[in-house]
Amino acid sequence: MDTATTFDYIIAGGGLAGLTLAWQISKSPLLRDKRVLLIDRDAKNTNDRTWSFWLRSDTPWLKELPLHHSWSRAEIPLRQQTLEIELDPYRYYTIEGLRFYTFIAEELAKSKQITRLQADILTVLPHAQRVVTNKGDFQFKHYCFKGYFEAQALQGLAQQQGPFMWQHFLGWKFG
Ligand SMILES: Cc1cc2nc3c(=O)[nH]c(=O)nc-3n(C[C@H](O)[C@H](O)[C@H](O)COP(=O)(O)OP(=O)(O)OC[C@H]3O[C@@H](n4cnc5c(N)ncnc54)[C@H](O)[C@@H]3O)c2cc1C
Secondary structure: OOOOOEEEEEEEOOOHHHHHHHHHHHHOHHHOOOOEEEEEOOOOOOOOOEEEEEEEOOOHHHHHOOOOEEEOEEEEEOOOOEEEEEOOOEEEEEEEHHHHHHHHHHHHHOOOOEEEEEOOEEEEEOOOOEEEEOOEEEEEEEEEEEOOOOHHHHOOHHHOOOOOOOOOOOOOOOO
16 A cells, blocks of 8 residues: 555545644544545635634634634614624624635644645545545545535536525625
8 A cells, every 4th residue: 555645534625624624633632643635626825705603602612713803792773773682602703714724724734644735636436445636546544524515416406306495695794
């Protein structure tokens, strides 16, 4: 077995989910001896999105993240008055994509167990425990996490009978 192309785990797709998984593996004492290959086609060096989300403010790993902003109170303007709500124990947070990507890149660079590869994933072959990319094939001993969505999986779905939902996002910009 070629150790240069064989890893314990492969993370195929290093977006929000893949990067978070790689970061958590790099922090886990139990997984310290596991070698991980993280593959993404993108350099993750642009601010391509901003995430906004609800979370309990006592979530342990939250303070480690380079959060952009958080809100502990909400104001809802009604016809005659404004309703003010304390959100505790939750808060509403935002984090910019680029700050997240940069933070995780710096964290992963400290860990010798994670190898990053910028490549196009052509296919994941679970039974052969292989990931095929435009920069070569890679084997995984234990597990491959697929952190991207193949658009061709949707082909023909819209024509099928039964419930079908396209998801859309609608947002409001706060002051
Ligand atoms: C502008 C914008 C704003 C958003 N805001 C929010 C928000 O506020 N809150 C929220 O919950 N969600 C938001 N979303 C949805 C957001 O996409 C998801 O929350 C989150 O990014 C999904 O994470 P993921 O890891 O599943 O996918 P992604 O973060 O999209 O990661 C997938 C990764 O796979 C890589 N990839 C794909 N195909 C291949 C391939 N063949 N080979 C190699 N690499 C590949 C991509 O380059 C990418 O890095 C937003 C999305 C956009 C576009």
